[in-house]
Amino acid sequence: DGGITQSPKYLFRKEGQNVTLSCEQNLNHDAMYWYRQDPGQGLRLIYYSQIVNDFQKGDIAEGYSVSREKKESFPLTVTSAQKNPTAFYLCATGYGVRGYTFGSGTRLTVV
Amino acid sequence: GENVEQHPSTLSVQEGDSAVIKCTYSDSASNYFPWYKQELGKRPQLIIDIRSNVGEKKDQRIAVTLNKTAKHFSLHITETQPEDSAVYFCAASWGGTASKLTFGTGTRLQVTL
Numbered sequence A: 001d002g003g004i005t006q007s008p009k010y011l012f013r014k015e016g017q018n019v020t021l022s023c024e025q026n027l028n029h030d031a032m033y034w035y036r037q038d039p040g041q042g043l044r045l046i047y048y049s050q051i052v053n054d055f056q057k058g059d060i061a062e063g064y065s066v067s068r069e070k071k072e073s074f075p076l077t078v079t080s081a082q083k084n085p086t087a088f089y090l091c092a093t094g095y096g097v098r099g100y101t102f103g104s105g106t107r108l109t110v111v
Numbered sequence B: 001g002e003n004v005e006q007h008p009s010t011l012s013v014q015e016g017d018s019a020v021i022k023c024t025y026s027d028s029a030s031n032y033f034p035w036y037k038q039e040l041g042k043r044p045q046l047i048i049d050i051r052s053n054v055g056e057k058k059d060q061r062i063a064v065t066l067n068k069t070a071k072h073f074s075l076h077i078t079e080t081q082p083e084d085s086a087v088y089f090c091a092a093s094w095g096g097t098a099s100k101l102t103f104g105t106g107t108r109l110q111v112t113l
Helices: none
Strands: A004-007 A010-013 A019-025 A031-037 A043-051 A054-057 A064-066 A076-078 A087-094 A100-102 A106-110 B004-007 B010-014 B019-025 B032-038 B045-051 B056-059 B062-067 B072-077 B086-092 B107-112
Touching: A004 A087, A010 A019, A019 A031, A019 A087, A019 A106, A043 A064, A100 B045, B004 B086, B010 B019, B019 B086, B019 B107, B032 B062, B045 B056, B045 B062, B072 B086
Parallel strands: A010 A106, B010 B107
Antiparallel strands: A004 A019, A019 A076, A031 A043, A031 A087, A043 A054, A064 A076, A087 A100, A087 A106, B004 B019, B019 B072, B032 B045, B032 B086, B056 B062, B062 B072, B086 B107
């Protein structure tokens, strides 16, 4: 996975349920990002973190929450407040201005 | 914030022809412009990038050009091959420590035999 591990690969959520997507990296990168990908809409930024214990909202943060307690980990929780969570979720890390390295993604489906 | 527009949304070319994908950005402070290739069901992969102090960059069959005055940049793929078929995303950022990327909506390139 090129140093970034996302799990699970597929996740099913019931109505009203919170679910957590995992993102772990061993690249020693400071910055980590969560993007949502929907067909025809590109990648939209949910949350990002430049340093441990600090994170900022992206363009579509409503209904999501994150934590950054360790440099290696940046989990994303999809809460019941997110009414349309079915999408492909991508975690990425960045180092300075060298662009991103992406994880392999988690496909979340509401059942 | 930054806004990136990408055209066309779909592009079909014959093998061996060239393909051009264009993007425009809104924030004149942006100075880093990467391109990603995403194959079906896979993660995006960085294929080439350019910074604002450079007008053109080439890597074998792919090249990127940047016009800072007009705030647009383009991806050029020459001698296209079937394995070039994928979705391509452009992106922009100002490249500082908070260098979050804003992505275009993607171009689905189909290379036909």
